[in-house]
Amino acid sequence: MSSPGEAGDDAEIIAASLRHPERFAAVFDRHAPTVHRYLARRLGGQVADDLLGETFLIAFGGRGRYDPAFRDARPWLYGIATNLVGRRRREEAREYRLRAALGPPADQACHAEQVAAQVTAQAMNARLATALAALSPGDRDVLLLIAWECLAYEEVAAALGIPVGTVRSRLNRARKKVRAQLGHTTAEEVSNHG
Numbered sequence: 001m002s003s004p005g006e007a008g009d010d011a012e013i014i015a016a017s018l019r020h021p022e023r024f025a026a027v028f029d030r031h032a033p034t035v036h037r038y039l040a041r042r043l044g045g046q047v048a049d050d051l052l053g054e055t056f057l058i059a060f061g062g063r064g065r066y067d068p069a070f071r072d073a074r075p076w077l078y079g080i081a082t083n084l085v086g087r088r089r090r091e092e093a094r095e096y097r098l099r100a101a102l103g104p105p106a107d108q109a110c111h112a113e114q115v116a117a118q119v120t121a122q123a124m125n126a127r128l129a130t131a132l133a134a135l136s137p138g139d140r141d142v143l144l145l146i147a148w149e150c151l152a153y154e155e156v157a158a159a160l161g162i163p164v165g166t167v168r169s170r171l172n173r174a175r176k177k178v179r180a181q182l183g184h185t186t187a188e189e190v191s192n193h194g
Contacts, residue, residue, distance in 0.1 A: 010073035014066045024063060027073055028056050035077050038149055042085050044095055051088075055081045070158065078149060079159035082141050089137055096133035099126060131181035139174040142167055 008016070010027055017024035035055055039048035058080050059073075070076060132140060138160075145156045153171075157164045 009071040011066070011068040011071045014063050014073065015068060017060075017063055021060075024060055027059070027077075031074055031077050032056065034074070034149065035081050038078065038144075039081055039085070041148055042095075042144065043088055047088065051081065051084045054084055058084075074149075075151060075155040075158040078145055078151065078155075079161065082145070082160060085141070086137065093133050096129040099129040127182055128178070131178045134181060135174055135177055139170045139177070142170040143174040143178070146171060 010030070013023055013026050017027075032052060036048050036052045039051045039055070042048075043051070055077060059077060062080075066073070066076065132144075135143065141160060142156055145151045145159060146153075151159065153164050153167045156167045160167075
């Protein structure tokens, strides 16, 4: 977790940044790539660039309220980023619908097996994007923080400001809905082509 030139865990660095604001840059250096990846997956690369800056500006401004019991700032940062995504729910749903509508991009590979594997993967991605778009915002947030960012239930609870039990129930509901959607889509394709 250490950043070049900066020793200590995130809580120590954030506390030190209250006296020396420039030290907060180490938190940015440590976590900006993963927070950006999360935002890009949610809303696309252009929006992620804007929201990454906004996430860290909010974090910097709120660093005096940071709970030092959390030695790793990732859940806090994901919480801020997820709140910003919440402001852009319409764009996120539109992005998932667009991905589903576009289908697989043209593949320039020469090998038939590679092309077939890529087309299959892209078709599954389109179905998954449709399934994600159909989830409620709260269920989608929990599922993506766990699946994409590998956060533990407790970290997701901290990030979203909800009880761990709510994380579990939302994750369970989201998984069931995604499985049902993927199974339903597959059954439709078989009946239409069979």
